[in-house]
Amino acid sequence: MDYFLQQLINGVTLGSIYGLIAIGYTMVYGIIGMINFAHGDIFMVGSFISLILIVALGITAATPVLLLILALALVLVVAMALTAVWGWTVERVAYRPLRGSFRLAPLITAIGASIALQNFVQVSQGAKNKPLQPLISGDFQLTDGGADGSGFIVNLSYMQILIVVTTVVLMAGFTYIINKTSLGRSQRACEQDRKMAALLGVNVDRTISLTFVMGASLAAVAGLMFLLYYGVVDFYIGFLAGVKAFTAAVLGGIGSLPGAMLGGLLIGLIETFWSGYFSVEYKDVAAFSILAIVLIFMPEGLLGQPEVEKV
Amino acid sequence: MMQARQRDSLFVASVKDSLGGALVAFALACVMVGLKVDVASGRGAELFLEHRWLAVAIAVALVFVVRLGMNMFFWKREDAPSLGLSGFLPKGGLGDGSTNLLKYGMLVLAVALPFALMYYLGSRGSRQYIDLAILVLTYVMLGWGLNIVVGLAGLLDLGYVAFYAVGAYSYALLAHYFGFSFWICLPLAGILAAFWGIILGFPVLRLRGDYLAIVTLAFGEIIRVVLLNWYEFTGGPDGLSGIPRPSFFGLEFTRGEGGFADFFGLKYNSIHRIIFLYYLIFIMAMFTNFVTMRLRRMPIGRAWEALREDEIACRALGINTTNTKLTAFALGAMFGGFAGSFFATRQGFISPESFTFLESAIILAIVVLGGLGSQVGVVIASIVMIGGFEMFREFEEYRMLVFGIIMVVIMVWKPRGLVSSRTPSVALSKNAKGISADLVQEGHG
Numbered sequence: 001m002d003y004f005l006q007q008l009i010n011g012v013t014l015g016s017i018y019g020l021i022a023i024g025y026t027m028v029y030g031i032i033g034m035i036n037f038a039h040g041d042i043f044m045v046g047s048f049i050s051l052i053l054i055v056a057l058g059i060t061a062a063t064p065v066l067l068l069i070l071a072l073a074l075v076l077v078v079a080m081a082l083t084a085v086w087g088w089t090v091e092r093v094a095y096r097p098l099r100g101s102f103r104l105a106p107l108i109t110a111i112g113a114s115i116a117l118q119n120f121v122q123v124s125q126g127a128k129n130k131p132l133q134p135l136i137s138g139d140f141q142l143t144d145g146g147a148d149g150s151g152f153i154v155n156l157s158y159m160q161i162l163i164v165v166t167t168v169v170l171m172a173g174f175t176y177i178i179n180k181t182s183l184g185r186s187q188r189a190c191e192q193d194r195k196m197a198a199l200l201g202v203n204v205d206r207t208i209s210l211t212f213v214m215g216a217s218l219a220a221v222a223g224l225m226f227l228l229y230y231g232v233v234d235f236y237i238g239f240l241a242g243v244k245a246f247t248a249a250v251l252g253g254i255g256s257l258p259g260a261m262l263g264g265l266l267i268g269l270i271e272t273f274w275s276g277y278f279s280v281e282y283k284d285v286a287a288f289s290i291l292a293i294v295l296i297f298m299p300e301g302l303l304g305q306p307e308v309e310k311v
Numbered sequence: 312m313m314q315a316r317q318r319d320s321l322f323v324a325s326v327k328d329s330l331g332g333a334l335v336a337f338a339l340a341c342v343m344v345g346l347k348v349d350v351a352s353g354r355g356a357e358l359f360l361e362h363r364w365l366a367v368a369i370a371v372a373l374v375f376v377v378r379l380g381m382n383m384f385f386w387k388r389e390d391a392p393s394l395g396l397s398g399f400l401p402k403g404g405l406g407d408g409s410t411n412l413l414k415y416g417m418l419v420l421a422v423a424l425p426f427a428l429m430y431y432l433g434s435r436g437s438r439q440y441i442d443l444a445i446l447v448l449t450y451v452m453l454g455w456g457l458n459i460v461v462g463l464a465g466l467l468d469l470g471y472v473a474f475y476a477v478g479a480y481s482y483a484l485l486a487h488y489f490g491f492s493f494w495i496c497l498p499l500a501g502i503l504a505a506f507w508g509i510i511l512g513f514p515v516l517r518l519r520g521d522y523l524a525i526v527t528l529a530f531g532e533i534i535r536v537v538l539l540n541w542y543e544f545t546g547g548p549d550g551l552s553g554i555p556r557p558s559f560f561g562l563e564f565t566r567g568e569g570g571f572a573d574f575f576g577l578k579y580n581s582i583h584r585i586i587f588l589y590y591l592i593f594i595m596a597m598f599t600n601f602v603t604m605r606l607r608r609m610p611i612g613r614a615w616e617a618l619r620e621d622e623i624a625c626r627a628l629g630i631n632t633t634n635t636k637l638t639a640f641a642l643g644a645m646f647g648g649f650a651g652s653f654f655a656t657r658q659g660f661i662s663p664e665s666f667t668f669l670e671s672a673i674i675l676a677i678v679v680l681g682g683l684g685s686q687v688g689v690v691i692a693s694i695v696m697i698g699g700f701e702m703f704r705e706f707e708e709y710r711m712l713v714f715g716i717i718m719v720v721i722m723v724w725k726p727r728g729l730v731s732s733r734t735p736s737v738a739l740s741k742n743a744k745g746i747s748a749d750l751v752q753e754g755h756g
Contacts, residue, residue, distance in 0.1 A: 029521075033521075034521070035521050035524070035525065045343065048343065048348075049342050049343065051348055051358075052342050052343075052346045052348050052360070053342065055348050055358045055359070055360055056346060056360055081338075082338060082339075082341075082342055085335060085338040085339055086339060088335075089335060089339060093719065093723075094719045094723070097723045098722065098723060098726055101726040102726070102727075103521075104461075104467060104679055104683070105679075105722055105726045107467070107521070107524065108675070108676060108679045108680075108718060108722050109718065109719045109722045109723065111672045111675070111676070111718065112676070112715045112716070112717075112718025112719040112722065113715065113719055114715070115669070115672065115711060115712075115714060115715030115718065116712055116714075116715025116716050116718075116719065117715070118711075118715075119708075119709075119711040119712035119714075119715060120343075120712055121343070122708065122711075122712075123708050123709060123712055124343055124344050124347065125343070125347055125348060126347065126349060128349070128350055129350075130348055130350060130358065131350065131358075132358065239668070243525075243528065243529070243532070246525060247525075247529075250522070250525065281536075281539075281540040282536065282537075282540060284532065284533075284536050285533050285536050285537065288529035288530075288532055288533050288536075289529075289533065291525065291526065291529045292514070292515065292526050292529050292530065295515070295518055295522050295525070295526050296514045296515060296517070296518070296526075299517075299518060299522060
């Protein structure tokens with residue numbers, strides 16, 4: 001039971017990170033109907049930007065708590081802004097010229113952009129793993145391991161709390177933006193019918209760009225969280241994280257924000273429980289199989305709307 | 312006077328736009344290029360930063376200058392001359408006659424290549440070029456195989472490398488456990504790959520477009536992860552080595568009695584095997600091409616293309632979409648399997664590392680960049696992508712970066728691929744002209 005609880009905590013943490021990335025996929029797919037294959041690599045770039053900023057600001061575990069929080073907040077904001085520029089540029093260079101082209105075209109440029117981004121980071125930052133000493137340590141012990149100390153000690157670290165809280169806050173913020181602001185309204189309009197939205201005065205190109213900006217900045221948050229949680233990044237983390245986040249988006253129902261979050265949580269939980277109870281080697285197989293099974297039996301996902309095919 | 316003002320405003324507008332571009336370039340480069348985080352050796356795993364502000368300045372200046380030039384002379388001018396690059400290709404892609412000429416020219420060149428190389432460079436000098444030609448032909452074959460699935464049937468398959476892997480491992484494992492020879496395994500590998508294609512295809516072919524793409528990607532990864540972790544059976548990350556080489560009608564390419572050279576009274580030379588492999592893959596690729604071209608004229612091929620254009624209309628006309636898709640998937644997989652077992656016999660060693668997603672992406676890129684559904688396009692794209700890629704072997708680090716950028720650039724420049732004119736598979740008149748790919752909806756028929 002204690003072991004289960006620990007896995008649950010770990011799974012929710014991992015799921016939050018996947019969920020944040022998944023939102024980028026789901027928003028872009030919802031609005032222009034393409035898989036932004038480079039999104040996983042945008043997440044990786046965000047992670048690297050965060051790492052460089054942390055090292056540049058000289059943040060270590062020895063930094064006083066208040067200063068540490070301020071500095072990390074600064075890192076978060078700057079990383080979000082810079083990663084957003086990366087997301088915007090990819091859209092501008094690789095996707096916008098192909099809008100209205102046949103549907104495979106942007107997918108190919110997306111794969112090209114993904115390869116280019118990965119190798120750009122490899123060239124500019126080196127291929128080595130970059131380990132970061134843990135900045136936020138300490139935890140709550142939820143169980144004491146029994147009187148004789150033989151039981152399993154369940155830890156809930158500050159880091160995990162931070163990740164989950166940040167995710168919840170950001171999710172609330174973005175749900176507000178989508179549902180209440182005029183930007184969100186134009187996004188939803190473009191999602192329903194791009195041509196009609198344009199006729200009614202919505203600047204479609206701008207809305208799509210902003211969607212990429214929002215997705216990329218959320219990916220940057222996920223990148224920072226990933227970095228702080230695992231303490232190591234390399235140029236290749238984007239691919240796997242990207243595929244799993246996409247799985248999460250599909251599982252939750254692509255195009256739906258709460259769906260992406262729910263899907264992220266489920267994928268995180270499945271992966272942790274699979275590694276905890278079965279085998280670590282095959283955890284990716286578990287995640288991919290879930291993707292295939294969901295798509296085959298429930299293509300609209302958990303919270304998505306079934307697509308009506310029109311002639 | 313009037314003109315001067317216009318010129319002026321053009322200049323001002325160009326500068327403004329270029330400044331914007333430079334600003335974006337700065338935002339992109341300031342952290343990712345300007346600072347390099349590295350691991351200090353010897354001081355624990357401490358991280359330190361390396362400053363490279365000069366590189367940032369160069370990148371920003373480059374973006375500014377290029378954008379300014381483009382704005383001044385091309386983008387913002389109404390009388391802009393069209394960009395030089397498109398002048399190299401005839402309007403609307405290659406016409407019918409030139410495509411035919413190109414086809415036969417390439418065919419003759421491909422047949423004569425090893426001997427021409429041997430004649431000019433000698434057996435030692437030509438070896439690396441023939442090796443490269445074998446690699447290019449392998450990708451041509453894979454491209455043609457995938458072309459059936461993506462180009463003709465319009466099913467986006469991002470996990471094609473899985474069938475390549477199935478073919479390679481089928482041969483390697485059959486040879487390893489049962490001692491089967493290459494010629495028995497070649498058809499078996501194709502059949503097994505086709506079988507896998509059906510197994511994977513059956514549940515997923517109900518999915519549309521991008522969903523299908525992502526599920527095939529997932530299957531590709533699953534097969535790779537299984538190959539990687541099933542240590543007892545597949546050798547895991549160590550792979551399988553000592554895969555037997557193919558023989559020429561029972562003649563081994565060995566030195567001494569009973570070998571290929573001995574039988575034909577030639578002096579033994581290791582290049583014989585390379586040339587044999589070259590013609591082997593050449594024949595296999597041409598076989599793929601032949602089957603595809605024939606199938607295109609048969610009802611099943613027409614059904615593939617109809618399916619690509621409009622699935623609902625197909626169903627309305629009574630085409631069994633599941634079977635149509637499955638045959639395309641299985642046939643594509645079969646050719647992938649053939650190519651895979653050729654790969655295994657050529658390398659003599661295989662490991663899961665050769666079958667990553669990147670490989671699928673490269674094959675797909677070849678098909679799409681060549682122009683979906685175009686057989687000649689696949690050849691051109693393979694030569695450009697693989698040949699170009701191998702040329703820059705010394706720039707190991709940069710070539711993948713350039714590869715990715717080229718994928719984006721070619722696609723933005725010519726979204727319909729390099730060969731964007733298609734001969735209709737079915738036409739009423741005997742002398743039907745090729746039509747521009749822009750006239751068809753999804754692929755190009």
